[in-house]
Amino acid sequence: MIHVRVATAALRHVRRMEEMAELARQRARQLGRPVLVSVSAPVSPDDPLALFARAVGATHNRFFWSQPSQGLAVTGLGAAWEIAASGEGRFVSAAAAWRDLVAHACIDADPNLPFAGPVAAAGFAFDPLRPTSGLWADFPDGLLFLPRMILARQGDVASLTFNGLVGPETSSVNLYLSAARRLRDLLGGPWRAAHPAEALPVEEALPASTWRTIVAEAVADLRAAKMEKVVLAREVRLQSAQDFDIPAALERLRNEYPDTFVFAVARGGRAFLGASPERLVSLRGGVVAASGLAGSMARGATPDEDARLGAALLNSEKDRREHALVVTMIRSALGNLCSHVEAPSEPVLMKVRNIQHLFTPVTGRIAGGRSVLDLVAALHPTPAVGGKPNDVALEWIRANERMDRGWYAGPVGWLDARGEGEFAVALRSALVSKREAALFAGCGIVSGSDPAREEQESQLKLRPMLSALGGGA
Structure with a gap:
């Protein structure tokens, strides 16, 4: 079960977030555009899939990644940043946009933590030149999105990361407090997977x-x-x-x-x-x-x-x-x-x-x-x-x-x-x-x-x- 102390840990690191955001504000003034802030902290090793389950209906963007035999599970919620890429150059344009985003980012992350720092979820169409239908309307030829929050667990070690864009006058206190409180709301109580009620015809x-x-x-x-x-x-x-x-x-x-x-x-x-x-x-x-x-x-x-x-x-x-x-x-x-x-x-x-x-x-x-x-x-x-x-x-x-x-x-x-x-x-x-x-x-x-x-x-x-x-x- 995911515990409320995960969210409490997030609230405890608001001061670190504000310090990083002040540095980001200075960079944003120099660059004339928002700058990415990413802050990670260790948390209790809870199951990210429970967070993914509780966030149904709470955000339009969710990401789950797991290698069960390796003890790895990751959930990302929301989108602090995203890019949709099209055509045969989708890999190149997505990579360039990501490099540009992280080049000036303010990152506070322990490299020993799993998935610490900004980690983008990514997916690409098999063939951008294929005949298309309306089936994949929400899934462009190429997509990168940086979740606003990421909970990752590798074995008995877990991390919680908040990502956000900070402009010249943006208040990160509101940004991160609202994210942490939202996380706390999503973590209330156990989650258990249901089984299909009946076999569906194919x-x-x-x-x-x-x-x-x-x-x-x-x-x-x-x-x-x-x-x-x-x-x-x-x-x-x-x-x-x-x-x-x-x-x-x-x-x-x-x-x-x-x-x-x-x-x-x-x-x-x-x-x-x-x-x-x-x-x-x-x-x-x-x-x-x-x-x-x-x-x-x-x-x-x-x-x-x-x-x-x-x-x-x-x-x-x-x-x-x-x-x-x-x-x-x-x-x-x-x-x-x-x-x-x-x-x-x-x-x-x-x-x-x-x-x-x-x-x-x-x-x-x-x-x-x-x-x-x-x-x-x-x-x-x-x-x-x-x-x-x-x-x-x-x-x-x-x-x-x-x-x-x-x-x-x-x-x-x-x-x-x-x-x-x-x-x-x-x-x-x-x-x-x-x-x-x-x-x-x-x-x-x-x-x-x-x-x-x-x-x-x-x-x-x-x-x-x-x-x-x-x-x-």
Whole structure:
């Protein structure tokens, strides 16, 4: 349970905030514009998901990020600052705006605390040139927003951060006191995740038979050597007689899929959430880590069956070829930005609750002056979510997929004032409004793909979100 002493700690640090704000006011007068103030303090190690749950309806912007197996959970509320970026230059323009914001910021943060200092939530569309629909109206091609308050927990250590813009005459006392009091109001009492009352029927956005036909058309073009690989996504929908419980869905995801990145970005009345097994890239202390993840197989009902299925995946020529395309591209992209790029010669199995993948970690050391968004721009989309050649595959997807991916399979994550951070590929995900949800899954198609098997694989990949949101057969 989150305790009121978290808010009391915030009130206790108002004097520190005012001291930082006075420095910011001086800078704001010199620059002729507002300056960011960010103040972090240690607090009792409570669950950030409870804060996320209690803030439903209290703010239009909420962010949740968790790596359950690492003991990490983060909630960000409100928006002290944000930028929406559009088009193919979305990564560059977002990175430039963030650098400009933090360049003159007044920051009071202990680097030993988790997520101390200004940390922006970030999400990007898979393809800014895609045919669009109204489904993703609140989710632009690129979005960075700096939460007004962030509660982060890593194991038994937790931090509370307040962020705000201070102008030449702005009173930070009012700014931070109102934020701390608002936080106190949100922390009253326990929170418990509810379970769906009944299994909801699944509606296909596109008939499965039609999707299998599209897969067959892709295979024909692959065999004609028009491309090497293309990833096709599909969408299913749920409708509920009562509001979906987003925090409860996140609670189920982090309990059932502890080795994934559990995330949510809530904008207005909708939330994009998921439990992705795939890291796109992380940058910490100058060390870069990316994940080659392609090739999938169901888990077995018994240890022996699971081992047999895993061995079949490791020995599958089709899946190994698909996986090698991804790893080769990642190594090449990182080689332009990093030194000492390394990857094992053979993949291993990554096993999550209902599916296993071929996995190869790729690491390197960043060249000077680069940020995590530079890495994101270089890597996205990998052949694991787009195809190869990239331009040909993307054009094929735009012409044939018959859906608006929006942020599905795009980068979602966070970055800090140093330009470091972490991004996952937004897989195993759903866009949820009050009583409607759109769920997404994708499959890598190569010349040896079978449409019926790909449909079965897509069902496996839809299962985490169906279970979290209460979808039945």
